[in-house]
Structures are given as structure tokens and as C-alpha cells.
Amino acid sequence: MSTRNVIVVGGTGDIGHAVTQKLRAEGLRVLCAANDVHAETADSLYVDVTREDSVVSLFSKAESVLGPLSVLVNCSGFGAFTPVHETSLEDWRKTLDVNLTGTFLCAREAVRRMRATGGGRLIHIGSVSDHLTLPMNGAYAASKHGVRGLTGVLNEEGQAHAIRATLVSLGAVYTSFWKSRPEFSPTDMLSVDDVAQCIWEIATKPLNVRVDEVRLVPPRGVL
Numbered sequence: 001m002s003t004r005n006v007i008v009v010g011g012t013g014d015i016g017h018a019v020t021q022k023l024r025a026e027g028l029r030v031l032c033a034a035n036d037v038h039a040e041t042a043d044s045l046y047v048d049v050t051r052e053d054s055v056v057s058l059f060s061k062a063e064s065v066l067g068p069l070s071v072l073v074n075c076s077g078f079g080a081f082t083p084v085h086e087t088s089l090e091d092w093r094k095t096l097d098v099n100l101t102g103t104f105l106c107a108r109e110a111v112r113r114m115r116a117t118g119g120g121r122l123i124h125i126g127s128v129s130d131h132l133t134l135p136m137n138g139a140y141a142a143s144k145h146g147v148r149g150l151t152g153v154l155n156e157e158g159q160a161h162a163i164r165a166t167l168v169s170l171g172a173v174y175t176s177f178w179k180s181r182p183e184f185s186p187t188d189m190l191s192v193d194d195v196a197q198c199i200w201e202i203a204t205k206p207l208n209v210r211v212d213e214v215r216l217v218p219p220r221g222v223l
Contacts, residue, residue: 007031007069008023031043034076045065059106076099081137087138121164123165168214
């Protein structure tokens with residue numbers, strides 16, 4: 001693909017914003033989509049990833065703005081970090097709706113278009129919680145295990161259509177989430193720019209290369 005057209009879902013969050021800025025700086029055409037976009041432009045569109053009609057609308061609009069989709073980056077995320085016995089059904093459902101159902105809906109719409117245009121890349125943000133057992137991560141881990149499984153299936157189903165799916169499994173990344181917790185130092189974590197660099201490297205690889213999974217963790221590993 002000579003021109004790479006990208007949708008970054010969750011593009012206004014800390015990681016999503018860094019990814020959007022990096023890809024644009026490297027010359028890719030990037031459309032940012034998020035649920036806090038209040039005034040749609042050619043560069044940013046509203047989406048609620050938990051609603052099928054909203055996701056379908058996003059991809060229809062994006063097609064007219066960008067043209068054929070080359071890369072989808074799923075950065076939307078929500079976490080309720082409580083013991084299982086203290087987790088409300090509301091938090092459980094929201095975590096799975098945003099992290100897993102949202103990823104499914106966006107990937108489905110992307111694949112439908114990529115099958116008709118010669119392929120593309122799906123890049124899903126995962127977590128160490130998708131392969132390590134961590135307390136206080138019941139709903140979050142369940143959602144991320146689901147994303148891991150979904151990404152693998154998409155890779156196999158997309159093989160004949162040059163559709164490549166990558167799981168980027170992240171350790172601790174210093175975002176606004178951590179700023180109210182001074183006991184955790186930014187120097188012990190990944191930066192959002194570390195993540196953006198990784199996403200850019202995957203997004204720009206030729207489609208004859210599969211990148212099934214990347215595990216990106218800080219030097220100390222799991223904090």
C-alpha cells in the first residue's frame with residue numbers, strides 16, 4: 001500500500017493521542033475517533049464503541065474522508081480495578097463492552113472493508129493482564145484475554161486476504177491514570193511515546209510480514 005490511511009479509535013486518550021501524533025508526523029493519514037469528540041472534522045470523528053450503530057457510522061464516514069482503510073488501531077480502554085467480590089455488574093459490563101465488544105465491532109467493520117481492498121492491519125492494545133494473573137484485575141483481565149483470543153482468530157481468518165492482526169501487550173505505561181499516585185515513578189514505566197513508536201513500526205510494515213504479538217514492558221517488568 002503506497003498510502004496508509006489509519007483510524008485510531010480512542011485517539012484522544014493518552015496513548016491514542018501519542019499514536020495519532022506519531023503516525024501523522026511520519027506522514028500517514030490518520031483519523032482520530034473517540035467518544036469525547038464534540039465537533040467532528042476531517043481529522044476527528046465521534047464514536048461510542050459500545051454501540052453498533054455508532055461504530056458502523058464511524059467507518060462509513062471514515063471511508064468517505066480517508067478512502068480505503070489501511071490500518072486500524074484500537075486504543076479504547078476502560079478499567080475497574082477491584083477484587084472480584086467487590087466488582088459491580090455495571091463495572092463488569094462496561095469493562096467488557098468497551099475493551100472487548102468495542103474491539104470486536106471496530107475490527108469487524110475494518111475487516112469487511114479490507115477484504116474488498118487488498119488487506120490491511122489491525123493493531124489491538126492488550127495488557128500484561130492478558131497473559132499474567134494479577135489481583136484486582138478480574139473484569140479487566142477477562143476483557144483483555146478476550147481481545148487476545150479475538151486477535152488470534154482475526155489473524156487466521158484474514159490470512160488469505162492479507163489482513164494482519166497484532167496484539168500489543170503493554171506493561172505499565174505512564175498516563176494521567178498514575179498522576180494521582182506519587183508512589184509510582186514515571187521512570188519505572190513505559191512512556192506513551194514508547195508505545196507510539198512501536199505502533200508506527202507495526203503499521204508501516206509490508207503486508208507480507210505478520211506481527212502476531214508484541215510484548216512491550218518497562219525494564220522492571222510488572223510493577
